[in-house]
Amino acid sequence: MKTIGLISNLKKDRITGLLEDIHTWLAGRGVNMLVDDECAERTNWSNGSCPRRELVSRSDCLMVLGGDGTLLNSARLAAPSRVPVFGVNMGRLGFLTEVDVPHLFKALELLLAGEYYIEERMMLEASVIRDNKASLPLMGLNDAVITKGAFARLIILDTTVDRRHFNTYHADGVIIATPTGSTAYSLSAGGPLVVPDLDLLLFTPICPHALWARPLVIPPDSEVQVTLQSSLGEVMLTVDGQLGTHLQYGDIVRVKRSNCRARFIKLNNQTFFDILREKFNEGDIKREIG
Numbered sequence: 001m002k003t004i005g006l007i008s009n010l011k012k013d014r015i016t017g018l019l020e021d022i023h024t025w026l027a028g029r030g031v032n033m034l035v036d037d038e039c040a041e042r043t044n045w046s047n048g049s050c051p052r053r054e055l056v057s058r059s060d061c062l063m064v065l066g067g068d069g070t071l072l073n074s075a076r077l078a079a080p081s082r083v084p085v086f087g088v089n090m091g092r093l094g095f096l097t098e099v100d101v102p103h104l105f106k107a108l109e110l111l112l113a114g115e116y117y118i119e120e121r122m123m124l125e126a127s128v129i130r131d132n133k134a135s136l137p138l139m140g141l142n143d144a145v146i147t148k149g150a151f152a153r154l155i156i157l158d159t160t161v162d163r164r165h166f167n168t169y170h171a172d173g174v175i176i177a178t179p180t181g182s183t184a185y186s187l188s189a190g191g192p193l194v195v196p197d198l199d200l201l202l203f204t205p206i207c208p209h210a211l212w213a214r215p216l217v218i219p220p221d222s223e224v225q226v227t228l229q230s231s232l233g234e235v236m237l238t239v240d241g242q243l244g245t246h247l248q249y250g251d252i253v254r255v256k257r258s259n260c261r262a263r264f265i266k267l268n269n270q271t272f273f274d275i276l277r278e279k280f281n282e283g284d285i286k287r288e289i290g
Contacts, residue, residue: 001112003032005059005083007052007074008039009066012090016043018065018101023047025105029112034058056081061111061265067091072240075141076123079260084118086111086265093279095183098267110267121180121262122199122220126239129252140239141262142181144255146226146247147173147206152233154209160225161218168229171208176201176224176255180262183276185241191215195272199257223256 004026008015023033032048040049050058056077061084064074071087075096078085087097088104099107110116125137126144138144148155157169177186182194182202191204192215199220205213218224228235231249238244247253 001031001060003034003059005034005036005055005062006039007036007055007062007064007066007070007077009070009090010039010042012066015065015090019043019045022063022104022108025108031112052077056083059083061086063088064097065090067094068096069242071096072141073242075121075262075264076139076240079123079139079141079258079262082261082263084263084265095275095279096180096264098265107267111265116265116267119197119264119266121196121264122178123258123260123262124176124178124201124255125258126176126237126253126255128237128245128247129254130248130250134254135245137258138237138239138243138245139258139260140181140243141178142184142240143175143177143186144253145173145175145185145206145236145238145241146228146253147236147238149234149236152230152235154230155233155235156229158227158229159203160227162222163225166216167213169205169208169213170210171205171213173206173235174226175204175206176226177204178202186215192217193276197272201255201257220257223254226253226255227251228253 026033034055035045035049036052036055037049062074062078063086064071065088075085089097089100123141125139127137128135154170159166175186179194179196179198186204189204189206201218203216228247228251235247236244237253
């Protein structure tokens with residue numbers, strides 16, 4: 001690799017010193033490092049920067065310093081260009097990241113030696129149809145969520161799969177997730193864990209007013225449409241918890257598989273089940289300490 005682009009969560013402690021350490025280490029091995037302009041401005045960086053979208057096109061891979069939120073944002077940015085993402089955990093659990101900071105430089109040695117593989121993950125896209133006009137789609141790696149505001153009553157959501165009516169939900173909302181998103185909001189709402197290299201859509205109702213309502217696994221080529229049948233209270237569509245828009249009565253939210261795929265750099269032979277065991281145990285320990 002000749003150039004590594006670096007995206008970081010600037011709210012994390014010690015980020016400036018870590019950037020300097022990474023730059024020195026890479027420069028000593030003949031590898032260029034670029035950061036985005038915002039990072040350069042806030043850390044007084046003078047060793048090369050560019051706008052974030054240009055950063056993707058100029059990089060052989062994106063190194064992401066932060067938690068899963070930073071990685072989700074970076075994966076959406078990199079996916080259209082098929083640039084692989086290398087996640088370094090500076091958050092709490094870090095389901096999507098590959099290494100923690102103490103193991104970073106050993107991991108970089110493996111990366112530069114070519115001792116890695118690329119794992120691809122399915123992504124989804126969600127658009128809103130209003131007055132027979134579709135909005136520009138929002139692309140996500142985790143999920144698309146339709147949910148009521150804090151003071152709204154139960155909302156009514158009419159759901160179709162491949163244009164065939166499936167159910168009308170009275171609920172706090174619904175989640176349409178990818179396998180990667182099965183460990184996120186969907187899991188908290190009672191959805192199943194799904195091995196992330198599968199391709200499928202996972203439909204999970206949020207607090208439905210129906211005893212029989214359960215998560216539904218949908219083929220990856222299917223299209224889910226959810227029509228808002230409630231006119232009272234605030235209702236939102238959010239994608240990956242980071243992008244979103246307000247919904248109105250009669251709006252149709254259309255969710256399907258994206259043509260883009262997230263590409264992650266993997267260095268070891270840890271399985272999904274190893275990661276689950278490690279992260280869930282780690283989360284339990286941190287909650288007990290906290």
